Every structure is written in C-alpha cells, then in structure tokens.
Amino acid sequence: MDSIRVGIVGATGFAGAELARLIAQHPVFEAVALTAGAEAGTEIGKLYPALEHAYPKTTLVPHDDESLLSCDVVFTAVPHTAGMQHAQRLAEAGVSVVDLSADFRFSDKDRYESIYKTTHTAPELLEHAVYGQPETMRAELVRLAEEHAQGDAVVVGCAGCYVTASILAAAPAMHAGLAQEASPVIIDAISGVTGAGRKATAKTHFCSADESVEAYGLPHHRHAPEIAQAYARLHPRLDDGGLVHVIFTPHLAPLRRGLLSTVYIPLAKQTTTRDLHALYEKHYADEALVSVLPEGVWPKTASVEGTARAHVNVSVNEEEQVAVCMCAIDNLGKGASAQAVQCANIVCGLPENTGLELLACIP
Amino acid sequence: MDSIRVGIVGATGFAGAELARLIAQHPVFEAVALTAGAEAGTEIGKLYPALEHAYPKTTLVPHDDESLLSCDVVFTAVPHTAGMQHAQRLAEAGVSVVDLSADFRFSDKDRYESIYKTTHTAPELLEHAVYGQPETMRAELVRLAEEHAQGDAVVVGCAGCYVTASILAAAPAMHAGLAQEASPVIIDAISGVTGAGRKATAKTHFCSADESVEAYGLPHHRHAPEIAQAYARLHPRLDDGGLVHVIFTPHLAPLRRGLLSTVYIPLAKQTTTRDLHALYEKHYADEALVSVLPEGVWPKTASVEGTARAHVNVSVNEEEQVAVCMCAIDNLGKGASAQAVQCANIVCGLPENTGLELLACIP
C-alpha cells in the first residue's frame, strides 16, 4: 500500500512525541513534517534520544512550515485556541486535521466558549467536525472518511483522556438505559503526571509529584461538561440538549502514564454484577481496542501502558443498586495520541487498529 | 515525669515498626518489650538499621514474653484473631491494651463475626472496648483513662486507616445533619502500598505496584461496614442500629505511605462550599491533629507523610448539592500507629498529641 503522508503540529509535547513514536511504527502513515515552537531547528533525536533511530537527522520545522500542506492528514497536538488556528489554516489548504486540543470537542460553540472563556474562531469547521471517540462515534467518523476520500478536508476533535476513560467505563450501561436521569453520576479518576503536560512547573517537579496523591480542579473541572455531553449522546431517554448530571474529581498519582476512571452510576433498573458484566462483554465483543476483563479482575493501568487499548470492568453494589464501572487507559495512548491515530485510520479508510496493536511491558 | 512502660506485640510489621519509631521519640513512653514471631531472637537494629541507634542491642522477644506483663500499656499490632488472643491474655494480667487489629472495632459481636468469618473469643472485652478514633470518641476514651488510672485493664480497638480518613473527611457534615439518610455516601480512596502490609506478595512486588494504579476489594470491602458504623454514630437522625449507606472503593497507588479519601455526601440541606468550609473550620478548631486547609487547597498525602496529622478540605458541587469531602493521612501514622499512640496518650492521662508533633519532610 502506498504510504499516507502525515504531519504533526507540536511534535515535542508529550502527545506530539507519542504521535511521533506511533507513526514511526505505523505501517502506512509516514511522518513528513514534525513541527515545534521554540525548538524548531533542532533535531528531534537530539531532544529525544529515544526517537533518534526512528527519525535520523530529522529537524523540527516551524508550526507553519509549508511541508504540512503536502500532507494527507495533520495531527495538531497543541493547546486549545492554537488547535483551531492551525486547523483552519490547514483545512483551508485542503488538509484534513485530527486535532488533539479541546477546540473541536464540543458540538455547541457557546458551551465551548463559556467553558474555555474564549471566542471560537472557526465555528464553521466546528459545525462539521466529528468528536474523535471511535467506539461511540464510529458512524460519524466513517462518514468523514467518505468526505476525505473525495478530497474534502475534514476535522476530528479528539476526546480528552479523562473523557475517553469515563465514556468507555460507562457506555454499555448508558446505552442500555440503565442510568437514572436524576441522580448524578460520580466520576473519581486518577491520572499519571504526563496528564499535566510537558511544562516544568512546581506541581510537575519530581519532588512534588513523587510519593503523593492529591485531587485537583474542584469543583468545576473543564472535562466534566465534556463527559456530560458524551454521556447524553449515549442515554436513550434524554431529549435533545439534555445532559447527564456528572460530578467529576480528578486525582494526580506518582506515575508517568496511566489513567483509571471509576464511575458510579445509580441504576434505573435492578441488575446484578453478573448481568452487567455480560452486557459489557457483549457490547464490546467486536471492539479491536477495548477489552472487558474477567469478572473480579480489576483494570490496572500498567497493563495498558504504552498501548492503544482500554481495559474495562464493572461491579454492581447490589444493595444500593449502584454500578461501579472502571476503565484503565494510557492517558497518552488511548487517551490521546493512539486514539488520534485510530481516528486517522478511520478517516483514511484503514482498519482502525492499524499500527495500534501495541503490547504493554510486563512489568 | 516518670516514664510509662509500654510494649509492642508485633514490632516488625509495618505498624509495629512505626510504633517503635514513634515511641523512641515519645517523651514519656518507654518501650520495654518489642515482640516478633519468627524474627524473635534477632536484634531489631539488624532487621531495621534505621532503628539501630534508637534501640541499641535490643533483641526481639517472643509474642508471649513475660516482660509484657510489666507494662502499663501494650500495643498489639498483629492480624485479626491474633489481636483478641493477645488482648485477652494481657487484660487478664491487668495490662491495658491498644489493639491495632480489627478485633475490637465493632461494638456488635455478630457483625464482627459475619464480616471476619470467625468467632470472637473475647466478647466480654469487646463489650467494654472503646473504638480508637479520638476525634469522634474522645469522651469514651477519657472514661477509659479513669478506669486505667484505677488499675483496671482497658481495651482500645483502633480505627483502621481507610476508616479514619473517611471519618475525618465526613464528620463535621455528618454531625451537622447534612447527609441524606437515603442516598448512599460514595467513598473513593487511594492508598500507598504499606497499606497492603509487610508480606511479600505478587501484588506488593515493586514491579507490580510501581507505575500503576488499580482498584481492589470490590464489591464488599471489609472496611465498608466499619465506616458505616462510624458514620451512623455521627448522624443525628439515625435510630439505634441504623447505618449510613456506604459504597467504598479502595485503590492502590505507587507510593509507600499516604491515604487520600474522597467522600461524596448527597446533602440534606442546601449549602455552599463557603458555608461548609466554615463549618469544618469551626468543628476542628480545637483539634491538635486535624488541619482544615484554606479553601481551594486540596490535601496532598506527602504533606502528612510520617506524621500524626490529618489534612481536610471540602467542596460543594452546588448544582448537584453533593459535598465532596477529602482527608489525607499517613496510613501508618494517623491511620494506624500514631493514632494508637494518641489513644494511649489519652488512656494514660497525657495530652493527646504528646510525642506526636511530627513534621513531614519537604519534599
């Protein structure tokens, strides 16, 4: 098969470097442009010796390098607001974009603007963008693939890491109508430190993060409304515009990669652990990148570290009729870059797990 | 002041070694007997070089060494069922006991037996034992002090680590009647690996625990009914025998010491973060070992590592009217050995923070 030319805008951030690693191992995608801000001009192998062999003597180019315009697909792994600027420029030049920022995650422009306190400068792209969470948005992504095949530039707004894990933990129960409408879903999640980004801060200093756990972002983390929107799409009894009530508490733990989301869903119908587990197994039976673990085996983030895979399991507190649903992912893998590659695979008409059958180290 | 003679049954486990460390720095308690099982006969400083200077040439004696009988108070830091056996023997000899096992945590013998699947062999001691959680059981512990002063042997059944953090996170809200009776309280907690004990297992292997988080003990962890009992004592509207509904999910994170409990309480009365924070500050104003952090500063386990202190804070999700209450402790400190020393201080008529004003390292 001919290779497909891809670019990475922001190849030196954690998500960007993970994209560079994944694309180097991808059988079809070929990275033809890796961009950086202040680090443009340096070789990526000097910055990250781990990539030197995969990208020999490859110099980082500026974010607006014209080599990007020759790409079939460009990944934009930059902060919000920068995402939409790059996407607009690229889309206008006919290049499809898989954006990892928050800029194309909300179908509703006003909600985006109220959460991110900024103006959305590419509202027409937003309108046609598809939320990049393949297990729940596959049909829409396949529709984009048709447009892309016809030469149209399309935009995918990839789901964030907390949201992806929280969706995958809850989707089968939500889809089956098991969630109460009135009671809030409580999401208690734990992330590794790569989730805080590459910037060196007091909080990401080794000596602050090591040997400690803490919560952050209370009471209104930006990801809560994104989760609420995703849950609402899954919920069979919510009218258009309705949202599932969500209380979300993220925690930071001393590991590099890994995210575990524990989702408490008050049940609308009497059920048991056994039945719910069977429902999950059936729901995810054909998914290439989601595994439902055997009953009683709880997801462990290390088992998916460095991979594109999600590990899911459930338990029902039968007295209280609350489902406790868990999903472990690598926040940079299925939670970011691997899911972006999965979306790009779909957009390019490839099997969606192409280049993504990675295995975690043991241990 | 004359020193008070204390013993530690099980001085080589994690809680026992922490007791040895705390007592070495205690101005009044003097350790006159440190016991061990298989390791009896060896010097504690050979086993733990960190203690060599504090306990020079001090040999571990067997669990039934008669030197224990000369003690004023003995700490029993052994697994459940062993706790009641040692306590009974010691109490019969007139020695007061502070037990760190689960054997004296339930006032109700039947509940203990159904949870721990064993017969309680010291039911008469259980009846008079007091639950060792000073911030919520102070009056009862002070009553024990009077009995102890008169020469009676008393028994304290220390609260476990998860329970202590979950109590301190929720107590002011519970006590103020803010918790709904019907909706379950959800407790999502994260513990360091010392919580799994000193035994070398596949799960406590460095290479399994490092760089990973996972849940365990679902759906019915033994600590859930202990928390339910503690919450019921605090709740003003529960009849005798009623329990607060609790869903409890413990998680393991890659750190040695530290426990963070995040408690979600559906509120019975409309309230705000500001008001709830003020209530917490007032409730804990006179506590020597509990600090309510400023609004918006979330407890971090490293800030209490190695100490007897609890850090607490709260947030109200005002749309959903759910309080999110947090408490960070050192699971071996305030969650076990330091709280045991605090109880012993009360029993011996000392200020309860005697020897416990320890400061965590930064960082």
Add this chain to the structure above:
Amino acid sequence: MDSIRVGIVGATGFAGAELARLIAQHPVFEAVALTAGAEAGTEIGKLYPALEHAYPKTTLVPHDDESLLSCDVVFTAVPHTAGMQHAQRLAEAGVSVVDLSADFRFSDKDRYESIYKTTHTAPELLEHAVYGQPETMRAELVRLAEEHAQGDAVVVGCAGCYVTASILAAAPAMHAGLAQEASPVIIDAISGVTGAGRKATAKTHFCSADESVEAYGLPHHRHAPEIAQAYARLHPRLDDGGLVHVIFTPHLAPLRRGLLSTVYIPLAKQTTTRDLHALYEKHYADEALVSVLPEGVWPKTASVEGTARAHVNVSVNEEEQVAVCMCAIDNLGKGASAQAVQCANIVCGLPENTGLELLACIP
C-alpha cells in the same frame, strides 16, 4: 516468509514474559509453546492481562510439554541448573536452544562450576555453545546459523544484563588496546528492580525498594568473572586464559527496567574525550542496535526502556587518563530477552534486528 516455530520455557518469569511480548510482535517467529511451572494450566492472559489480546485463550503448558519438540528454536528462561537440563533434553531431540540462564555463559566448565557451586551436567553442549552477545560474538553466532540450517541443534548461552552493558560500554576501548593490563577496570552499575526477578521477597517489596538506592553482592558478585572473561576476549594483548581485572559493584535503584553501567578504564595510551568518542562512533557505526550518543549527552535508561537498543557514551578524565564509559540498556530488553531474540534471529538466518526496532515511550 514462512513462520518459524519457537517455544518459551519459563514464560511467566520476567524474562519469559518479555520474550512472549517480543515474539507476539515479531514478524517471523510464532510462539507455539509457552511453559510454566506451578502456573501451567492457566491462561497466560489471565495471569498477565497485558498479553491477553496477543495470546487469546492460550494455556501455559508444563516445562516438558512435547509441543516444544516441534519448535525450530526454544528459549529457556529459567534459573541456572534448570537451563542446562532443558537444553540437554531439547538438543537431544534436535531443537536449537537459546538459553537465558548462566549455564552456557562460561566457555570453561571449571570456572562455571566454581562460581555456581554446582556440577555442569551438559559439558559437551557447553563446549559447542556460543556466548550470546552479538556485537562481540557475531562470527561465532553466524557459524551456529550454518549448523542450525543443516538441521543440527545448537546452543546459545545469552550474556547477562550487567555483562551486556559493561561489554558495550567498554568494547571499542578494549578492542583498540587502550586498557592497561595491570590496573583493574572498575564497574559501577545501577539496575532496576526487574533485575532481581519475579519472586516476591523482602528486598523486592515495593516498600523496601521504593525511594532508596543500595549496593549489593559485594565483594564478589557472580557477574564479575563473566565480565572479566568477556573483556579478555576483546583485549588484544592478553594471552589465552588471561583475564582483565575487574571490580564490579551493582546497585539497586527504584525503577522497574533499566540498567546503567559506568566503566572506569585506566588508559594504556594517552587519549582525549574527542578521540575516544570518535573511536566509539566508528566502532559502532554499522550496529543496528547500539547508538553512540552525541558528545556530552549521557545515556539515560528511560530512553531505551522496553527496547532492544543500547545507548553508549564516553568521557576521558584527561588529567588522570581514565576513560569513563557508559552504557544504558533495558535489563529485560537488550540485557536479556531482546538480545536473546537477536541471537535467535542470527541463528535462524534473519536480519538480526528483525522484530526488534522498538521505540521507548516519551516519557
């Protein structure tokens, strides 16, 4: 290309599980037998959820399962003494063996027996075995490939992790005759905890290994004579049987994978950092799996974690005329299983980096 049938004896230990991971991603090798001791009969995916997708419903068979006899090559990842027993049985059945134990590392039977305090029960195999360190033993391994192609069973005795890193750090200097004969080479090495094996012990308990560094194995670690033998092969001025003098101190650090060897070589000829660096670059220019980093960039174990690659660099203390040579590897990768696969690739006539172009995560 037709697949090549391989087996793994001891697939549940750390090296064995890493072999299983590597072979699952290898384009030619197909794992047809994964053996275990006590865990035989269980599915490997139950034991290691990370492997479930790669080995669906694959049951571990006993160490002597006859499926091994249908293999082209079997990897034996078992403790010493077990290695030679399995190798003998397999070789007698005509199966080539790549052994990861110490049993075929010494060309001299007596030296093996004096170091490992046991009788070598397969001396005739030992005589024909080749030391499995491709960068320094390539010609001999290629000779084995010819024998293997003719249907003969051959045996490779893979180099250990400390030895591999110490060889790669020093080989160009040794080979160029830069090392003094008289002064000892000092090797100070640091390993992650996987190096201590899968067995749960007091030392491998998370709470012992975490947040600490320590030395071990002094004064005479078993790997020192293996290093001395390897260095002697490289040294142009040592008579047959002569050994390079080596002082070796291994240290344990709190990480899972990674080994850094710092080798101090008193120089026989005046040289500079610049010249030595150039010599190293030239020496390793054609190696697929060894990278000499740019001057001044020191090897970092995380950059090779999970990979088959070695990162090397050198500095000369010009006043003292001592070369300080470093090599970072993944002790389970280039230090064990990936190097074993590299050896097997050569034995099977494949390009030696087949299936081994793995990239470390960033971060």
Add this chain to the structure above:
Amino acid sequence: MDSIRVGIVGATGFAGAELARLIAQHPVFEAVALTAGAEAGTEIGKLYPALEHAYPKTTLVPHDDESLLSCDVVFTAVPHTAGMQHAQRLAEAGVSVVDLSADFRFSDKDRYESIYKTTHTAPELLEHAVYGQPETMRAELVRLAEEHAQGDAVVVGCAGCYVTASILAAAPAMHAGLAQEASPVIIDAISGVTGAGRKATAKTHFCSADESVEAYGLPHHRHAPEIAQAYARLHPRLDDGGLVHVIFTPHLAPLRRGLLSTVYIPLAKQTTTRDLHALYEKHYADEALVSVLPEGVWPKTASVEGTARAHVNVSVNEEEQVAVCMCAIDNLGKGASAQAVQCANIVCGLPENTGLELLACIP
C-alpha cells in the same frame, strides 16, 4: 535553657525548608526570621502546608529583613555568590553565619574563583571561615565556638552533599594512610532529585526523572575539587597544597532524598575487609551521627531518609587491593541542612546532635 535566635535566609528552597523543619523540632533554636525572594509576603504554611502547624501565620520576609540582625546565628541557604553577599552583610552586623552555599567551602580563594568563574567578594571572611564538616573539622569548629561566645561573628562554610558522603565513606581509610598517593580515587555516587534543587526544569520534571537513571556533570563536576581538598586534609603523607586525585561521577536516580557514595580507594598497604571494617568501627565509635553497619550489610538510603545520620560500610576487593567504601546520607539532611544545624550546635556550644536524633520511617 534560653532559646537561641536563628534566622534562615532562603527558607523556601529545599535546604531552607528542611532547616525550617529541623529548627521547628529543635529544643533550643527558635526561628525568628524566615526569608524568601519572590515569595516574601506569603505565609510559609500556605506555601508548604506541612509547616503550617509549626509556623502558624508566619509570613516570609525579604532576604534583607532587619529581623535577621537580632539573630544569634543565621543560616544562608542560597545559591553561590548570594551566600557571600548575605554572609558579609550579616557578619558586619555581628551575626554569625552558617552558609550552605559553596562560597566558603574552599580555603583557597583562587581555587574557588577558578571553579565558580566568579570573584570572591568576601576574601577576609573566607580566610577565617571553617569548613562545615564536623566529623573531620571538629577542632576548628570548636575554636569558632569560642569566638562566637565572645561575641565575634564567625562563618561556617558547610560541606556539600556529595562531598559529605564521600568524606565519611573514606575518612578512616584516608586518615590511616591506606590510600595510595598516585592512583586516583574513583567516586561513583547516586543522588535523589532534591539534589537538583527546587527549580522546575526539564530535568526535574517528574516524567523525565521517574523510572530512569543517568549520569551528569562529566567530566569535571564542581564537587570533585572540593572532595580532593577534603581528602588531602585527611591524608597523612600529602604535603601542604597536595591533593588526592579524584574521579567523580554523580548519577541521578528516581527518589526524592538520598545519596549513596561508592568510593574506590587503591590501597597502599595490604588489608582485608575484616580489618578495614574494624578500623572503621573504631574510628567512628564516638560519633553521634555516623553508624558503621555490620559487615555485609550495605547502606541503604531509605534508612537515613529525613535524618541527620550517615550509614557507612566497607569491603576490600582483596585480589585487587582496592577498598570499596560506601556512605548513605539524606542529601538534604546530613548532606545539607542537618549538618548545618550540627555545625550551628557546635558554634553555639550545644551538644552537636541536639535536635538531630531523628529516625527514618520504616518504610
């Protein structure tokens, strides 16, 4: 005893915060001034909740706050060049200074200036300053105590962390004349990340330091000449001005606190492990803060974490006649702040372990 008033210039850096912790637990010293740069004006308990209880409502003052002038002793925990500026100002005002920067570590002004590439602006203070390493400079420090008692301002230039460990590892052997003059002493040391300071950088980011080891500072780390100077003082056969040859390689490992120095000393006289161990035990028999571990028990940094203590042990490679000497310290404890307090204790006429009998947590 009346309290002694002390100040800390630079109380928010790692060494400064450790001083604040130690002084809060010191029975005689009372902290009356804690200074900061940009963080002046904030409460230290807001910045470090771990200190809130010890320093309630205590506001950080600027570095030149006049409250410092009322102190008996001021600790200056600031970078080099800042150390001498503060020391000069304080000494002129009659305040004794214990400086933790490098500014008063070299008795020779020219050597300081050539290593730190700067002019020493307080040469007259330097001339009278004493090197702050009590085990090897006790007599000189006691002499300062006499001057301080007479009201003179004295200056102590505390030894750095690598140097302290390397001195304590080697001192008995050096002092006994066992080291060869000609062959270099090789020092291979491993430090935790607090050694890199509080500044958030790419290198101190959790995700860079975690799960990795690496060397740094080659070939000429600034601490090598400081070690060479210290060794020369100990060596009985070196003329004035002679230095011991030293090759020093520091490594970074993923822990917060802890430093292990492994020192290889080519021996001038034939000796054995047993004899050298006996020599070490005798040499350190009366030291309050140095423990020689039993033969075969290697120092582990966790055993001294958070303490003022050094753990030492030795092994002789008897074939090569090289002593392998080790010392583990907490780099912020005995390696910095606790040693500074030890020096201040001597200067103030207190027992030198006053307030320093701290015990490491297990685990």
